[in-house]
Amino acid sequence: MKRSRVNTAELIRRQVEEGPEAYWRHSDFSHLPPTAVSKALSRLAADGVLERVSKGLYYRPCQTRFGRSRPSQSDIQKLLTKQNLHPAGVSAANLLGFTTQNAISGEFATSANSVPRTIIGSRARLHTRRPQTWNYLEATDAAILDFLRSRGNLSELSPAETKQRLLEYFREGERFERLVAVASSEPPRVQAMLGAIGQELRKSPQELEKLRNNLNPLSRFVFGKLSNLRYAKEWQAE
Template structure:
């Protein structure tokens, strides 16, 4: 292996903040260097300078008086949800619901969206297929649509309580954000989520948004979500039980 490649890879690795993932693509500048870079990384692993996290991904370990620290969830998420500085995915599942204060459970595996199925996955990560966000500002809206999608399946959370949180979020949105939420729901949310969002918008006086969502659902379908009429007074009109 040319010593210059070994030195370059070592310098690149040392320049990266400990605990931050390094992609193989960050280190290979030309296809012909693939083997040399792989050999350099193998040597650095033996030296303890880097740790292999998953295929093509490495990190400089952080150490404390108790030993080497595991890779942080934040570092994992940053790598999995951004591509060349652009947001390409987002956190969902129980880890998201914990962040939002909807559940106290901390999952052993985090769930991240992916625009296509993945055959391999890093440790402690699961993927669910969703379209990539068109822009970063869509991510919070898409995540609250995930909440509506899993309304009955959020650990240690009652559907009525979850709905109250969604209602506060929707009410606080600016008009443009609310219109974007309706647009995203119309194309990406399942019918049950669209029905609940439509009912909430109707209660909040957004007739146009509610009508837009009503037009996307089957009027003969009933959605059994465990919600009370006290929590959602117009639930029967949206066939929500």
């Protein structure tokens, strides 16, 4: 047993030291015994090979003439992807081309309860506890759902231009069907907006029925800047 722990520690040290400057997590060594991995990473941090960022997360810096290196933007972006972080709010609207503004330090959404501030920065705005279904969404799909949650009100475009651009996104591939598949975990207003969008694009009655069945027929929803969707009233818009 002792020999196994020693070999695991040596294997992890070799992999970290021979690798580039990057973030390291326990899951990067999922093929090895968890307890041994935890101890090995802690030892590497104590030896100065790694820097502990937060619980279970470490960074491997390199020595430069200006001192120890810091994570590059590409490193941070890769980590954000691993953390299931998606653009939200102004950042989502910017990604989709509805605004030229952007949050100074970024705005993100995640299904987790929290994300280490050392990753996203102390000034970033974070929306937590989004549905677990968000973990499997690509950035654009998640940004669209977030844009619908905000009723399109973050758009700098006119209502007509906002509607046109949004419909163009839903004409791409099977995006509408993908978002309908996860819609049951979204707020009712988002499901209603998806229904209005789908009806305007003449999507299948079966897909639309999935959305309508989840809505309380007595409820009314504020569509905000998306109230000009052709069938908004049929989908219970105020």
